[in-house]
Amino acid sequence: MGNTILQYLTVFILTIFVGIEVIAKVPAILHTPLMSGSNAIHGVIIVGSMIVLGSASGGLEIALGTAAVFLATLNVVGGFTVTDRMLGMFKAKPVDKKKTEEVAK
Amino acid sequence: MTGTLIARGTVLDLCYLFAAITFILALKGLSNPKRARSGNFIAMFGMAVAIGATFFQPNLRNVVPMVIAMIVGAVIGIPTSRFVKMTAMPQLVAIFNGVGGGAAALVSITEYMKIQHEGPPTYVVLEVLLGVLIGTVSFSGSAIAFIKLQELITGRPITYPGQQVINALLGVGAVALIVIILIHPSVALLWILLAVAFIVGMAIVLPIGGADVPVLISLLNSLTGVAVAASGFTLGNNMLIVAGTLVGASGLLLTQMMCKAMGRSLPNILFSAFGSAVSGxxxxxxxxxxxxxxxxxxxxxxxxxxxxxxxxxxxxxxxxxxxxxxxxxxxxxxxxxxxxxxxxxxxxxxxxxxxxxxxxxxxxxxxxxxxxxxxxxxxxxxxxxxxxxxxxxxxxxxxxxxxxxxxxxxxxxxxxxxxxxxxxxxxxxxxxxxxxxxxxxxxxxxxxxxxxxxxxxxxxxxxx
The missing domain is CATH 3.40.50.1220 (TPP-binding domain)
Structure with missing residues (x-):
């Protein structure tokens, strides 16, 4: 038993370093999309919700599990869609745009 | 028979490992303007794999309510996030963050209901407790942030007489409750903790001025990550631990970067309303x-x-x-x-x-x-x-x-x-x-x- 918790703690602590390292250099313009993107990633609680609901017995447990799945789905779906919508607006590069406008004229 | 079950479990874990890797790559991509969008897609794909794999969990019950809850969630979530005006984006991020925190709190408490008869060790109780506490604070805090940004209530700091005393009492009460639960764990006490955490979340966000709310959302986002990681400990799921911790750690760093951009410190943002209300x-x-x-x-x-x-x-x-x-x-x-x-x-x-x-x-x-x-x-x-x-x-x-x-x-x-x-x-x-x-x-x-x-x-x- 003690061993499993140590394993989880190891993963936990190593991931803290990864989390900090991975976004160490992010330009200000990407702060909002990054927040939104990581918001979508913690939507992974949907898997936790499914596991809990999937082994639930009794009305209350099932009701709570279903509510958790519902909330987590909102988190996942909303998080990814909003992030994609934000990033979609960044896609065009200025150089390409000028060229396409000239072509259009 | 057992052999196939073990094999299935291993495949499931490999899928979760794959998903965890995609989340790391996604965050890396999101910090670079050129790869940001593909980063988001990578995470989306990893998430789909993780969700799909979970359906193959052995002895999965209640699949019907599960699928219905997902469909309802998607039917509400997709159009909302597609068609809300870009100016309302911060509110939207707040609310999607809040529901994630709420889900984490529910997962923790429901899991505890199941395992309570086994007399779980204290560290498991601690994990449950943290999941409930942090998840709920994130939920109610995000809800207030949403209401503020939507201008349903004033964006100015909300202060009232005796606020510091009430907040101090809330804090002491929460800590006392945590200690009691650790000694005498029970589901009823966890529900009381949930209620207290709900009020604490509101109490933290109400005195924060509208201009600072975005920084707060980033902080709450980080907190939801921690709550998800706590649920991961309780469920014994490495992917939840990795994803939750990633968001928790990077979210905290992001919050600091945002504070820096505003020339403020985090404690200053969280607590300044108490002193500066008059100068407005x-x-x-x-x-x-x-x-x-x-x-x-x-x-x-x-x-x-x-x-x-x-x-x-x-x-x-x-x-x-x-x-x-x-x-x-x-x-x-x-x-x-x-x-x-x-x-x-x-x-x-x-x-x-x-x-x-x-x-x-x-x-x-x-x-x-x-x-x-x-x-x-x-x-x-x-x-x-x-x-x-x-x-x-x-x-x-x-x-x-x-x-x-x-x-x-x-x-x-x-x-x-x-x-x-x-x-x-x-x-x-x-x-x-x-x-x-x-x-x-x-x-x-x-x-x-x-x-x-x-x-x-x-x-x-x-x-x-």
Whole structure:
């Protein structure tokens, strides 16, 4: 038993370093999309919700599990869609745009 | 028989490992402008794999309510996030973050109901407790942040007599409750903890001023990550631990970066409302002081004789849906050989980078958007600084001590030859502080809806 918790703690602590390292250099313009993107990633609680609901017995447990799945789905779906919508607006590069406008004229 | 089950479990774990890797790659991608969008797709794919794999969990029950809950969630979530206006983006992120925290709290408490009879060790109780506490704080905190940003209640800090005492009592109560639960764990006490955490979340967010709410959302986002990691410990799921911790750690760093962009510290943002509520009182006094105002047409003509113009956009620009017309104005100026650039404050709009998103929507070219540090040295060479719907981000009060925004970096609009403000009224900005620059002798105000005003300016400019 003690061993499993140590394993989880190891993963936990190593991931803290990864989390900090991975976004160490992010330009200000990407702060909002990054927040939104990581918001979508913690939507992974949907898997936790499914596991809990999937082994639930009794009305209350099932009701709570279903509510958790519902909330987590909102988190996942909303998080990814909003992030994609934000990033979609960044896609065009200025150089390409000028060229396409000239072509259009 | 057992053999196949083990194999299935291994495949499941491999799928979760794959998903965890995609989340790391996604965050890495999201911090780079070129790969940001593909980063998001990678995470989406990993998430789909993880969800799909979970359906193959051995002995999975209650699949019908599960699928129904997912469909309902998707039917509500997708259209909401697709069609909500870009200006309402911060609220949307807040609410999607909050529901994630709520889900984590429910997962923790439901799992505890199942395992309570086994008399789980104290560290498991601690994990459950943290999941419930942090998840719920994130939920109710995000809900209040949403209500504030949606302006259903005032964006100003909300303070009331005895607030510090009540908050202190809440804190002590929560800690006492945690200790009691650790000694005598029970589901009923966990529900009481959930209720207390709900109130704590509200108590933390209510006294925070509207302008600081985005930083708070980032902090709550990080907290939800921690709650998810706690649920991961309880469920014994490495993927939840990795994903939750990633968001928790990177979210905290991101929060610090945002604070830095505003020249504030996190404790200052969280607790300053208690001390500074009074200094906002000066806001009402400015109404009678003389200001210079002119018609949009006058300003259009004036712009025609400028050599270099800086456009300083703020949230008001987005509210008036004037992103497109401001671009027309810039195009018109450039056609006359006038230099134009946009000076973007890091927290213009309501979130860091929000203004860039809004202007990108109007196809304003990237190279015209200058970040504050680039723009500030150029402002003294500008003939006109055109401030559209911004206020706090050009308020010179930030350079002096004693103002609620002291120390916040600002765009030096006051260094330009002339300053033109497009404003709806004399109402102070989001931070609720009077702006001395409005009364400066080189400042001209144009009152009215930004979109109409700009349309008239473009007309006058084209004719001159």
């Amino acid at each position: 009182g000066a806001a009402g006094t400015g109404e009678d002081r003389p200001v210079r105002s002119q018609t949009p047409e006058d300003i259009g003509v004036m712009l025609a004789y400028a050599n270099k113009v800086a456009i300083i956009p703020g949230y008001g620009l987005a509210v008036a849906q004037a992103q497109h017309i401001i671009r027309e104005l810039a195009d018109e100026l450039e056609a006359k050989g006038i230099d134009v650039f946009y000076a973007i404050h890091p927290v213009a709009g309501r979130m860091p980078g929000h203004m860039n998103v809004l202007l990108a929507e109007a196809n304003v070219p990237y190279d015209k958007l200058l970040e504050m540090d680039e723009a500030n040295p150029m402002l003294k060479d500008c003939d006109v600084a055109l401030v559209v719907g911004a206020n706090d981000t050009v308020n010179p009060a930030a350079r002096e001590a004693g103002s609620p925004i002291s120390g916040m970096p600002i765009i030096n609009a006051d260094e330009a030859g002339q300053v033109v403000f497009l404003k709806r009224s004399m109402r102070p900005g989001f931070a609720g502080i009077e702006n001395e620059l409005l009364f400066n002798e080189k400042t001209t105000l144009v009152f009215g809806d930004a979109k109409e005003t700009l349309t008239k300016m473009v007309g006058a400019l084209a004719a001159s």
